[in-house]
Amino acid sequence: MTITTIDTAVRLRAVSRIYGTGDSAVTALDAVDVDIAPGTFTAVMGPSGSGKSTLLHCAAGLDRATAGQVVIDGVHLGGLSERALTRLRRDRVGFVFQAFNLIPALTAAQNVALPLRLAGRKPAAGEVTAMLAEVGLADRAGHRPGELSGGQQQRVAIARALVTRPAVLFADEPTGALDATSGREVLRLLRAAVDRHGQTVVMVTHDPFAAAHADRVLFLADGRVVDELAGPAGAPEIALRTAELEEAVR
Secondary structure, three states, X not given: OOEOOOOOOEEEEEEEEEEOOHHHOEEEEEEEEEEEOOOOEEEEEOOOOOOHHHHHHHHOOOOOOOEEEEEXXXXXXXXXXXXXXXXXXXXXXXXXXXXXXXXXXXXHHHHHHHHHHHOOOOOOOOHHHHHHHHOOOHHHOOOOHHHOOHHHHHHHHHHHHHOOOOOEEEEXXXXXXXXXXXXXXXXXXXXXXXXXXXXXXXXXOOOHHHHOOOOEEEEEEOOEEEEEEEOOOOHHHHHHHHHHHHHHOO
């Protein structure tokens, strides 16, 4: 395992991801360079098929890059065995997906505690309850996913992702399956994790309103980062950039 000085939470250098071989090969990422600063909220946007989810999967160690270098929290992923990569994802990375991916047979509290137990650690007294309180669900600790609304399930998923205090939280369309009110609450929680706790968040989204909660917006097209907005930007400005990009790649 190669460890470097941690000046970025996530670093991609000339990262490419190619699926298939020969004439059927598809380049999903094309020599991408990205640095994600600790304690920031980054949104990734782009047209369908631009490589957004592939970027997230490679950056998070869910998929191995075909070429280039990926570093999370100072650790180079390229030389890690599958076991070491699994351990890194478990200990240093949090995930929130459009599908909540909760275990139906477990209560909200048991779902939140699951990453700790998989790591062989018994949750400290009050640790899980405190995390559920952070997302406004302390009174739902004993409820199973089927007894919760979609927005509540996603808030449980956020609590589960944050309970290990990961170096980076990756979110893939976290509001995509939610109504507007629930989506706003999820985005408020992600923003609060950054502002209150210095959490690093990287979120893939197609929604300009969601992206407006980020400190920085990266725009992808054809597997490359082609534009970015640095600093908070409003949804209208982001929507305009998105429309211009979609028109340019038609």
